[in-house]
Amino acid sequence: MRSTSLILPLAIALVLGTAGCSESTSAPAAPAAASSQAAMSTARSHDESSxxxxxxxxxxxxxxxxxxxxxxxxxxxxxxxxxxxxxxxxxxxxxxxxxxxxxxxxxxxxxxxxxxxxxxxxxxxxxxxxxxxxxxxxxxxxxxxxxxxxxxxxxxxxxxxxxxxxxxxxxxxxxxxxxxxxxxxxxxxxxxxxxxxxxxxxxxxxxxxxxxxxxxxxxxxxxxxxxxxxxxxxxxxxxxxxxxxxxxxxxxxxxxxxxxxxxxxxxxxxxxxxxxxxxxxxxxGEYRWGxxxxxxxxxxxxxxxxxxxxxxxxxxxxxxxxxxxxSLIAHELAHSWSGNLVTNSSWKDIWLNEGFTSYVQSRIIEEVYGKEMAEMERMIDQAGLREEMQTTPSAQQRLALAPLGELDPDEALSSVAYDKGAWFLQFLEQRVGRAAFDTFLRGWFDSHAFGSTDTDTFLAYLNSELLAKYPHAVTAQELDEWINQPGIPASAPKAVSRNFAIVDSARIALQGSGQLPSKEITANWVTQEWVHFITGLGQTQDVALLAQLDQAYQFSGTSNGEIAMRWYPLAIRSGYSQALPQAQAFIEKVGRRKLIMPIYAELVKTSAGLEAATASFERARAGYHPITTSSVAALLAQARPAD
Incomplete structure (x- = not known):
């Protein structure tokens, strides 16, 4: 599943997994202590959510x-x-x-x-x-x-x-x-x-x-x-x-x-x-699902x-x-190997599904659409992950999460599992070389096909089938930093996009002179370049500049959700009220949480915005999925003043 490709504020992340049920009794019990030599793996494989x-x-x-x-x-x-x-x-x-x-x-x-x-x-x-x-x-x-x-x-x-x-x-x-x-x-x-x-x-x-x-x-x-x-x-x-x-x-x-x-x-x-x-x-290897x-x-x-x-x-x-x-289709297709074919045995190891899939997704995009497209997407993901790390509790920044206990496993589906997981595999690829890593990864899929597994099992396979052949490629400390420690390790390889350098130059020139980039520059920009352009405008911008951009590029009213989810929060934070009707129309039509939750999150920060968000939710909730309804309702409830 691809639920997020950018960082969501922590307040949003904490409500994304909520789904109302009836009265609470107790969570599923932890497993009894295992007595076999596989006790450690069994404990890691146990699913607390069932x-x-x-x-x-x-x-x-x-x-x-x-x-x-x-x-x-x-x-x-x-x-x-x-x-x-x-x-x-x-x-x-x-x-x-x-x-x-x-x-x-x-x-x-x-x-x-x-x-x-x-x-x-x-x-x-x-x-x-x-x-x-x-x-x-x-x-x-x-x-x-x-x-x-x-x-x-x-x-x-x-x-x-x-x-x-x-x-x-x-x-x-x-x-x-x-x-x-x-x-x-x-x-x-x-x-x-x-x-x-x-x-x-x-x-x-x-x-x-x-x-x-x-x-x-x-x-x-x-x-x-x-x-x-x-x-x-x-x-x-x-x-x-x-x-x-x-x-x-x-x-x-x-x-x-x-x-x-x-x-x-x-x-x-x-x-x-x-x-x-x-x-x-x-x-x-072969696509095995017909x-x-x-x-x-x-x-x-x-x-x-x-x-x-x-x-x-x-x-x-x-x-x-x-x-x-x-790339969304590339991601879901990649799951045919990582996730569907080889599955995490519990949700605390969700990175084995989503991190591997995000890595494979990037390789598919590179094969079909070229390295530059893949690098642009990697840069967006890496920048988003760094931003998320600023507000994510350290325990949730690890790839191998602690047992989830009473936590809804939906809340484990963060950018850490997706993007830090993919980044870790890119790090391994860089250290041993692409050919060796491709052989290793194919072997992982083949040897564990139609099975469920955990982080301990993967690390044992990694050490025996790859790192033993390249004993000086990765240190034990580096491996521990990626799997068990918070943050992004210093060893993380950084994506570099030639196209984004051009976007940065155009944005800097605009902010310095007030002159819009020429049509020759922007005419062939794709979504990723516009995303990078808007993100680089900062937390707020002068209303006059936003109006100028809006008139030139029609950001307000866009049907492109990746642009909308970035443009509308910027407009709301900056006081560009002309965008509010289109922002409301967007969140009332679309139920995809990744796209609408950042907009709701900005709206609820002011009393007027909270009123607008509440009105939009009431108009839209009949068409929202129960998961989305629960997420938005929880965010609105948190934002309302206590009686």
Whole structure:
């Protein structure tokens, strides 16, 4: 998932992961002390964010039989689990749930006969939901649960037709990462457990249903859809969507699902996807998931993209007409190796997913669009990370995070995991050479394919398979600084962009003379150059200069979210009130948290701005995803004066 490519103020970061549930009881318990020689790795691999007990029993296959009810905003049906019992004395199956109505649990015998099992649903923890304990003394190989979701499920968004691009049919989509999958399926909701799955989904016949599985490009809308995912995946990659969706291919194994009014624009924007797949395979081996399709969601999608296998979910905010933001597709595609193929076993090691993916993303961009584009993006990421470090608690600046405890794992999804993680891998590449590092990284993906792992395991592999061959390349102290210490190590290699040097010269000349850069200079600037230009204007600017820039470049009213998220906060801080109506219009239309939270954060700093932010939120909240709604509501609540 790509949720952030720049630094968010700490106040925003602290509310991004909040998702309201019911009354709190207690967080999932820590594991018992391990007695084997693998005790350290086991402790590191344990997932504090799940009630599941995979050391006793694991789900190996999930079969869903579901019905979508758009009027009730509900998914209902059955989930049938094939189980692998690990301990002979285990007598219970423990699953994660959130706001689910569990009506029946049954053991299914080999002949298909069913016998009811006793179960207990604990009171809800505000972060982790309700622990579901199923008494299973006989250790059945197959268990079936009949259940229904709540209309407020944190992992689902139901949109009225008016909230979609086409405005004709309703829309529904899921967002399971990090622990929202438990809000629409009872699960061992931990990345440490992988399972295959199949599904039969009934819906109204005028919508197309898709899942993170084998979607048929030629499928017709008939109200009943069947899916198979033969590769084992963790629960956060379970995904579903339904709406007025049509398909357009971009290659023999890749294409776009989108609403009819969006599909042509998206296909043109993402037409280089096959080139990205080929570049990735050249570097890191075969693409192992069959098809790579993309689903363009409505603007309310709270993230940039989500790497659901075989069906990346993507925000429409990256469709700019010039392909300048297609690195998001490179990122989600890169997850096909780092994250989907080799997965962090708990969210405290999220850097193993996102840091590796951000590194691979950069390599894909360099292969397809050239080194300069990759360097510009690296510079933006590195500058953003340095800014974030100024307000991030030191414990959260480490790659290998401490156990999360009662912390919502969504809050581990910071720029540290993405950009410090990628920077660390760039450091290793620099020290041993690109050819050696590529061989090492491909070996990591191949040897750990379709498995879940942790930082300890990676470091052991790094030392045995790379650093042992280059004993003088990296010191133990440098390795510790990257993995276990806060901040950015002095050994970090700095990205350098030729294009950004030209942008800097144009901005300095403007601030010195008041003369706008010539059209010959700016005519071919892409998003990254405009981002660098605006960021370099500082925290505030003279209103007259901002008005001059706005008149020349139409920043206010831009549809480019990367520009909007930087321009509007600058305008608000500087008192450029002419931009306020367009800023409000932007946050009322777009639900992607990365793009709107910095704008909300600036608005709430004044009483007038808080009033404007509150009004915008009230107008927009019906179309926001539950994750976005929770984030904005928490920020507004923090900003309001105490009674």
């Amino acid at each position: 009630y599941a007990q995979p050391e006793k029993v694991v789900i190996t296959d999930l079969a869903l039989d579901l019905k979508l009810d758009f009027d009730a905003r509900q998914i209902s049906g059955t989930a049938t689990y094939t189980l692998d019992w690990k301990q002979p004395d285990a007598d219970a199956l423990v699953l994660d749930t959130r706001e689910l109505n569990i009506s029946k649990v049954e053991a299914i015998a080999a002949d298909g006969s069913a016998s009811e099992l006793a179960f207990a649903l604990a009171p809800a923890d505000k972060v982790f939901g309700s622990k579901l304990t199923i008494t299973a003394i006989s250790q059945p190989q197959t268990v079936r649960i009949t259940y229904a979701t709540a209309p407020t499920a944190s992992g689902l968004q139901w949109l009225e037709p008016s909230m979609t691009e086409g405005g004709k049919l309703p829309f529904m989509f899921s967002q399971s990462q990090a622990i929202h999958g438990r809000s629409w399926v009872p699960l061992q909701d931990t990345p440490g457990v992988r399972f295959t799955y199949s599904a039969k989904v009934a819906s109204r016949p005028d919508v197309m249903v898709l899942m993170s599985a084998d979607n048929d490009p030629a499928a017709v809308r008939d109200g009943v859809y069947e899916f198979t995912m033969p590769q084992p995946i963790p629960s956060y990659l379970l995904a579903i969507a339904a709406g007025d969706l049509v398909f357009k291919p971009v290659s023999a194994r890749s294409g776009i699902w989108a609403e009819p009014t969006m599909v042509d624009k998206a296909a043109a924007e993402f037409e280089d996807t096959e080139k990205m797949i080929v570049a990735s395979e050249k570097l890191y 098809r790579y399709d993309m689903l363009v969601l409505p603007p309310s999608f709270p993230f940039g993209g989500m790497e659901n296998p075989r069906l990346t979910f993507a925000t429409p905010t990256v469709i700019t007409g010039d392909k300048s933001l297609v």
